[in-house]
Structures are given as C-alpha cells and as structure tokens.
Amino acid sequence: MVEPPLILPVFLPSLGCREQCLFCNQKAAAKGLPSSSFVRNFIEASLAEIPYDKNDREKQVAFYGGSFTATHREDQLSYLKEVQPFLTSGLIDSIRISTRPDALDEETLSLLKEYGVKTVEVGVQSMVDEVLFLAKRGHCPEDAVSATLRLKRQGFEVGLQLMIGLPGDTCDRFLQTLDRIIELKPDFVRIHPTLVLKGAPLEILWRDGRYSPLRLDEAVQYLKKGILRLENSSIPVARIGLQPTQELERDYLAGPYHPAFRQLVDSSIFFDMATSLLQIFEKNGQAHFLCHPKEVSNLRGQKNENILKLKKHFKLSEILIDGTQELPRGILTLQTQGEEVSIHRKSLLFWCAH
C-alpha cells in the first residue's frame, strides 16, 4: 500500500472567499493571513522536525482554508513562489491546495501546474442544487463536474470534499450526491458532518430553532452507507469528520462530532457484518468470530458496545473473538459446528430508512 504523503499544512483562513458559507466560521475565527516569509520559516521548521524514519515519505506543502485559486493571482503566486526553492532542492515533493469548484479555469490550472501543485481538493459539499443554495455556496453541481473533469484531464490528483447534514440534505440526497461523485472517479473523497460553530451563520439558524444538526448515531449511519458505496467503487475515503483541534474545541456548539469518527463508522459496519452472520447461522448460545488483528477493536466497538448488543439481541452467553493474520482486512468469519462462514464488508447492503 502506498503511504500517504506527509502534509505540511499552511492555513490560509478565508483566503479568496466571496461570501461566507452558512456552515463556516473562518471569517469570525480568523487571526489574519500568514505572510509569505512565515510560510518559508514554517516549511524549514517542519522539515527539521520530521523523524528520520519518515524522511523517505513524499512531503507535500498544503495550502488549506479559504479558496486558494479564488484569490488574487499575485497572492497565489506569492505563496507558491515561497515553496519553489524547496521543490528545486528536493526537500519538498509537491504542493496541495484546496479551493472551490468555480475557481478552476484552464488558465488557473496551467499556473498551478507550472508551480508544482500536484493535488487539488475541491469543496463540492453536495451535488444537490437546493442544498448548495441553502448553504450559500454560490456554485452549482455542474461547476463541480466541469472542474473535476478539467483537473483530471490536466493530470492533477483530485480530492472532493463532501458534507452531510447541511440544511435541506437527507440521506437520499447524500446517496444521490455520492452516485454523481462516483461517476467522476476522484482520487479520494473527504466527508465532514455539518457542525454548528461559533460565529458561523448557521449558529443563528440553530439558536432560532430553524436548524437541527444530525445526531451522532444518524451521522454514523449516513457515513456507513457512504463509505461502503465509495469502497465498492474503489474510491478511497481520506478522512471523515474534522480534525480535533483547539480551535474546534473552542468553537464547537452542536452537531455530530467525535474525535474517532472513522472508528465509530467501522464498528457499525462490523456490527452489521456480525449480525448478518448470526441471523443466518446456528449459534448454540455462543459465537466465535475471527478477523484481522487490526479489526478486533472494530468488532468489539467502543467500550465493547457491539459485543453487549449482539449478546443481548441473539441471547448469547459468550462471544469469542480471535485476531488472525490469515484473514485480510474487511472480512469477518464465524466458526460454526465444524464450519466457517465469512462475510466481506463490501457485500453489506445499504439503503436509507424512511
């Protein structure tokens, strides 16, 4: 498996933002943009801290926050130019930027190519017009389609960022969004549940009772369906949920937040796999499962929650779990009398409950 690059993140809050998106508080929380000399010093300091055993990994400077390509060309160039000496010397391998879909015309892409940008993350959020309109994004689904196709044609690595739980969004609409995203074949996808943050316009709607965020368990169900659909199409999911940071802790008001969201979702998938096996095969009061050692904790669930639920639901006195390197990840095996039956996570069915 190819290791992901080491990211040296430079945060450029609200850079190039035209309006304030409903869910975003970057304008309210921003402390100002870093200078280009700060970028140079930051890269030097970050490189010095990379442990020796990680030095052969690809190193990528990432300009996150705001919409990089929607800002003035001189500002884009001033940041990109700071990275050039590091690219020339080979200390940095490439650049990553994040931006909005309607700020990626051919001329912009040529500039990005010229300055060593390899990866472009596009804030798509939803492929449903009404959801984008209510979120005050100022772009439409077709902008995401044309930007992705242009980026791919020019040979960029493309990541698409999506959100769940925005006003007007539903599970069906999220799955419709995914179907369109899968057609575009991005290199990876990120999915963020919508949170209510201090200073974001969404805070007002939430305080007035005009917006209710998803519950944590609802978000897990949405994400489970999403991840399985993407996995079945061989599209990697880079991250789900926002990084736990001091800023997030300070600004978080409501919504489905968990520092280990991915594990919650994987545990829920393993619960469904175990349930599918136990529904069909004999139990005799106990069950013996086998899975890859790194997935034992997913099968157990947080605080053994899956085990407790399975025992209760199937009236089992004991559930044994063994981790074995013989099983690849993603497979769960149930030992029955003299037989073994297995399920792959990709074979789970997923649908929306109404």
Ligand code: SF4
């Ligand atoms: S979500 Fe992105 S484009 Fe929208 S206001 Fe925030 S930083 Fe700007």
